[in-house]
Structures are given as C-alpha cells and as structure tokens.
Amino acid sequence: MREAIVVKDPIGATWRMQLLRDNKEAGSSSETRKKRPQSSSSALDRKNEELEAYQRAKLFNSDNPFFICVIRTASISRPFRITMPRNFVRENLAKGLYEEFKLHLSGNEDNSWSVRVVTEAKDNIGRISGGWKKFVQDNNVKLNDVCVFEMQKEQKIIIVHIYK
Numbered sequence: 683m684r685e686a687i688v689v690k691d692p693i694g695a696t697w698r699m700q701l702l703r704d705n706k707e708a709g710s711s712s713e714t715r716k717k718r719p720q721s722s723s724s725a726l727d728r729k730n731e732e733l734e735a736y737q738r739a740k741l742f743n744s745d746n747p748f749f750i751c752v753i754r755t756a757s758i759s760r761p762f763r764i765t766m767p768r769n770f771v772r773e774n775l776a777k778g779l780y781e782e783f784k785l786h787l788s789g790n791e792d793n794s795w796s797v798r799v800v801t802e803a804k805d806n807i808g809r810i811s812g813g814w815k816k817f818v819q820d821n822n823v824k825l826n827d828v829c830v831f832e833m834q835k836e837q838k839i840i841i842v843h844i845y846k
Contacts, residue, residue: 749830
C-alpha cells in the first residue's frame with residue numbers, strides 16, 4: 683500500500699514523498715518505511731540557499747522601481763532572457779517598447795552591458811534580452827540565484843543586485 687505526502691515550501695516548490703507499506707502475508711504485521719524523497723539532500727540544500735537568498739533580496743529597498751527574479755533555466759540558457767512581472771511592466775514601461783538599456787552590476791557601476799528591453803504592444807509582457815547572455819556569462823549568474831532589477835528609467839539604466 684502506498685501513501686503519498688505532499689509538502690510545499692515557502693518559495694512554492696512541491697515535494698512529494700511516499701510511505702510504502704509491505705504486507706508479508708495476510709494477517710501478519712506490516713513494516714512501514716519512508717521512501718527516499720524524489721530530491722536529494724543536496725537539492726534541499728540548494729532550495730534552502732535559494733530561500734535565504736530570496737529573503738535577503740526581499741529586504742532590498744529603493745526609491746527607483748524594481749522587481750525580484752529567481753533565475754531559472756530560460757534566463758541562463760537559450761533563450762537567455764528575463765521575463766518581467768506584468769505589474770512592473772504596466773506601471774513602469776510603455777507598451778510596444780523596444781529600447782536599449784545599460785545593465786550595471788551593483789557595486790560595479792564602471793562596467794555596463796547593453797541589453798534590449800522589449801514590451802508587447804497589446805498586453806503587459808516585458809522582457810530583458812539581447813545582451814543579457816553576456817551579462818550572465820561575465821557575472822557568473824547561476825540557476826536559482828536571486829536578482830533584483832532596479833530601473834533608472836530616465837538614464838535607461840538597470841542596476842542588477844545578485845543574491846547567491
């Protein structure tokens with residue numbers, strides 16, 4: 683007999699564990715054992731690190747508009763882009779935008795990377811692309827890093843704060 687337990691952690695990841703019950707013979711006592719979770723302890727360690735990085739990023743404050751993004755596969759491999767939250771796009775960017783912005787790494791404003799900021803004309807979808815791949819490579823941005831994107835719209839600058 684199998685019983686499933688589903689656990690959700692604070693950042694939305696779902697962990698499914700199964701308890702297995704082996705009946706040796708009808709009428710005999712059964713042994714209950716816990717099936718190894720689908721993720722290893724190193725995966726749990728990475729999730730804990732991601733959660734801690736996210737909590738540190740949530741403490742960020744600025745007078746400039748900003749959004750928080752957990753780096754996922756599409757951000758660090760093809761298609762190399764950041765999808766911006768719809769409410770951020772709606773409140774801070776024009777529809778149908780296709781402009782070049784400069785990315786600066788927080789604490790290293792001397793270097794910059796040119797990226798494209800693109801928004802859809804009919805809805806509030808926005809992306810950072812173009813030179814984002816070069817920024818990822820030059821700054822060792824990894825899966826599950828947490829980034830704060832702080833926009834200085836008038837100067838067309840986005841300062842990226844990376845939490846690992």
